[in-house]
Amino acid sequence: MVYDTAHRLGAYLELEPEYVCLHAGVRVGATAISFKPSTKWIEPTSLPKPFQKLFAGEVGDCLCICKDALHAMANK
Known part of the structure; x- marks a missing residue:
């Protein structure tokens, strides 16, 4: 909820995020390209x-x- 609220508020203020926040599904995709799950x-x-x-x-x-x-490609 915090991420979604910040993301929407930033969009309203026309601010683009500087970093990729790893939450839920994003974290799963990031682990497929070699980032640690704790990132x-x-x-x-x-x-x-x-x-x-x-x-x-x-x-x-x-x-x-x-x-x-991404996980399918990483497992080949």
Whole structure:
């Protein structure tokens, strides 16, 4: 709830997040690309190059939406 509230308030104020907050599904996707499950947030510069082209909010969405596909690719 805290993340969702902060995200919506930031959108209202036209502020883009600087870091990718790892919560629920985002954390699952992040572990597929080698981040530790205990990680709380990620700096965009520490991500693989294709992700660095995205805004932090977009990275979070991508990691969450694609978590199953990322894990499948990581397990090959």
